[in-house]
Amino acid sequence: MDMDKRVAVVGYGLSKFNRLEMKDYSIYEHATYAYADMLNNFASIKDLIKENGIDAIITSTSDPNPYSASIIAEMFNIRPKIATRVESMCSSGANAIITAYSYIVSKLCKSVLIVGFDTKDSIGMRLDWDDARGVFKHPAHWAAVYARAYMREFNLSREHLAMVAVKNRKNALSNRYAYFYNSSMLTIEQVLNSKPVVEPLRLYDCSIPCNGASVALLTDYSTAKRISNKDEYVWIKGIGSSSIGAGINSIRDLRCMYATVIAARDAYDISNVNPSMIDVAQVHDAFTICEIMAYEDLGFVSRGEGVYALEGKVSIPDVNTDGGILGRGHSAGATGVAQLALLTDAIRHNDDYRIGLMHNMAAAGTSASVIILERE
């Protein structure tokens, strides 16, 4: 790839996602935990910041407090050129990553710190902006609409949905940042017998709104090389994004998140990668049905074959190795940044992983972004 267009993920950090433990903490305190985690884990970044500063800070959050990027800059004693917030509900994180990428490729910046955070009571957890949705104000309503449309056409049972929850909660057990870190194993029966939310979805089919923060530091090629002589970084290989809206999905096909299909197609095209080359993926499993649809929308399997992947009859990449949103917890503005962080972490620490994909979406799949990473 053209050196000028190379953007590296040189560091990342998270807070432990939680609900009650840090309920009185401000958004800035959550963010500080994640930033401190990055500095602890990436010693070379401290020197970089001391010598060169950071050129931009982008906050990613649904929290309504204004001017958060400049406030965090002052709290962290960074004096960036650009400080701005990016918000797009649950896909604020992907939008912040895309914006950071463009600041670097356009040469406005050499280094960009992304700081994602939200609280469990975030404004983004309700869809009360869109009167066309009538009383269906909660994302769970829309996930249920998709699940029922999918069930009418394909061989999807509630047990299949439960398998997604069990897998991701299991993966979260060893992720020290995850809400369900070190919790007890979840069983299929527990999911099936959990409280009904909107049929066919039960409580454990739904992700849990959390307090949480995550940060990632992106740099250009020469800055990344200054930190290390080795080519050990994970690079952004391609980006696709679509804000297709609600109308087109309803008209076309409720069994498909069309924004994800477009975003994936563009990301694959730009990266010169096809779905079979993906080793590991963090997909937007806000609800169990979303992960099964993502297998198909991202091209890992054909339409209607998502359940076969779950049953092990079709091979797909390792998905949501960190627990996904179901296991990690959902902190709207932090979610996309956490996906980038923990996908990068997975690629760095597992020799079997070279190419990874993250998939972040918002508001019943009306917008979606796909970002492809590569270790070289």
Next chain:
Amino acid sequence: MDMDKRVAVVGYGLSKFNRLEMKDYSIYEHATYAYADMLNNFASIKDLIKENGIDAIITSTSDPNPYSASIIAEMFNIRPKIATRVESMCSSGANAIITAYSYIVSKLCKSVLIVGFDTKDSIGMRLDWDDARGVFKHPAHWAAVYARAYMREFNLSREHLAMVAVKNRKNALSNRYAYFYNSSMLTIEQVLNSKPVVEPLRLYDCSIPCNGASVALLTDYSTAKRISNKDEYVWIKGIGSSSIGAGINSIRDLRCMYATVIAARDAYDISNVNPSMIDVAQVHDAFTICEIMAYEDLGFVSRGEGVYALEGKVSIPDVNTDGGILGRGHSAGATGVAQLALLTDAIRHNDDYRIGLMHNMAAAGTSASVIILERE
């Protein structure tokens, strides 16, 4: 300039800034007025949008309603790749322009629609995020601190401040989008005798919070050329930005907005332009003192000589020809986009103007951006 890096302002539109006339309108209705104004004034854009769509929509606002970029995309029947909100209080607009510029230069997008809007009750009108400011919650407190520091050192009278208000209100009389369009002339005496806000600032030294919206369409070189064979567009020549924070200003020098100094230096460097080459400028005159300090911080005059420019003893560019914030009204997220729109308009319609500068800042000057435009 490298064709690949050229970004054109191919269209723009505004709503009439107001307080009571449209008080029950939603933010989306304000935005629609500005978008319709652009389509009415730039017929060729309609065809462009019909044929090629728009690659990104960026909203610029302090309004807390989430997901506004995707909602506006759906309202305008546009299906962009990227839809995201950018927020940085009163300089949200400049940050949105910088982000749009980087989306185009990085080749993620060929066209970006920026939609700025806010209401008179916008959350950004109070600085209640920063406990270090004590009870000084309103921007007027900080403008007064700057004014008094400046008065202690230099020959600045309340009459000088009033001259800024009179000039800008006069310029607004013929700007049909301005809050003070077609109003009566303001006199020095009226400013001096208006209600005290924070000494030495009176009511007419302060801009008025407004409902308002403004849009601008930015494209790459080839898209701009497709609309017109003539080289009639105004191009972004250089960008500078700084989020220096509150601490540095207080420590260094309260007679200077240090973020503006850095932003201007970088914008001039990148553009290969010096202050004497600027023909026309829209500066951030949220309060009268801000315009006088901007003359100095932008390098139009030496430190302490701002008042001489006002008195006509020193020559500077034409400043705030559209009425500035004092005459146009302040609608936080719309302000920076309105500056871009009306600066572009001034350059397009006045043969004496070739190079223009916009200066947008936020939160007592703790961050600032400078963008230089050129007609070729």
